[in-house]
Amino acid sequence: MSKTRTEWFSTFRYMVPADYENWMEKLAADGWNIDKIGQWSSIRMVFKKTDPKQYRYIFDIHTSAKRDYLETYRQFGWEFVGQMASCFIWRKEYTAIRPESFTDLESIEKRNRNVMNAVMVSFILFTVITLVMIAATLLSSSSMSSEETRQMILFIACAVLFSTYLGWVVWKIYHNRDR
Amino acid sequence: MDYQKIRKRFIPMSETMFFILFSLREENHGYGIMQDVEKITRGRIKLGAGTVYQSLSKLESDGLIQPTQEIERKKQYRITKIGEKILSEEIERIRELFQITEDFR
Incomplete structure (x- = not known):
């Protein structure tokens, strides 16, 4: 093993x-x-x-x-x-009673809010980057080769996926903020 | 910060904040506060490290408590004049609640 x-x-x-x-x-x-x-x-x-x-x-x-x-x-x-x-x-x-560090609802929510805010910063950043990439691709699509367009679409797809994931994380933490 | 703003932030006060502030009428550190609160509530409230740290940070940044000294790497705190005023108001509010409910019995 x-x-x-x-x-x-x-x-x-x-x-x-x-x-x-x-x-x-x-x-x-x-x-x-x-x-x-x-x-x-x-x-x-x-x-x-x-x-x-x-x-x-x-x-x-x-x-x-x-x-x-x-x-x-x-x-x-x-x-x-x-x-x-x-x-x-x-x-x-521990043996019997499971110890806690956050012993009231206010502090549990505050900890979770802090985690959520940290993810939110990344979410906003990636969303802005994604939007800038989409705008740049649309504006310069006529001057881009088909290979460059393909690469750009791939980048955008990855950025959209990651932004969506981060948004989902924020949503999930928000809906579990009391535990 | 303006007193009325502080008042709005702390009154009504959570039980955790109340007991930490109440405990800091005498100089104490994080772990000591937990022990003191457990003692005065006869074991009903046992504060955790995260809760104590968060509460002390909030009380300190709003000027209700202040650090006094450090003994064996333990930061000691004490209630300030503003903290005493807020605590008195909160005690008065609880007394009023108690009185109102007593009158209905």
Whole structure:
């Protein structure tokens, strides 16, 4: 049996923070653990086979996390697993009561709103880029060769797909903002 | 920020904000606040790290609390004059609610 397990594009598959946390928790319970999360972990993560662990994972986002942010979590007994851009991953082992980091609806919604806003920025950016590409293609279509037109259409199709995906992520987080 | 704007942002106050502000009548840090709130609510409210950090950031940026010092990497906070005024108003509002409901019993 393989002692490692590779997961690709995890943050793209589990966009709602609570789903990401539950996915990590389920893997740990099945004996798949990761001790360090880094910048590229949103693309590729390698889990090692260990004994099953009961971890509560937390996905939090902070664009400008200060030192006291890390200290506050540590004081509460959370282990810093790593960071992907401004996304922070914490965990705590437990036996009976599943620990929480966000203990009221207001703070759960605020965390989810922060994640949603970060995705929204990318969504707006990609939508603008897509519209500019469509306008540029329409304006210069007469002077473009058939090969250039084909390439441009391919770029536009990819940009439309990605923008649609980001829009769907925003919608999904919004509709799951209370958990 | 203008006092009326702060008032509008915090009154009525969430239970979490109320107890954090109430706890900071005495200097304390994040983890200490959680312990204090758990004690004064007899274990009913156990605040989490994310909630405490978010609440402290909001209270600090609106001037209701201020950092005082750092002891063993733990940032200490205390309520400000504005924070005390907002807390008093909120206590008065809760007292009024209580009085109204008592009159109906």
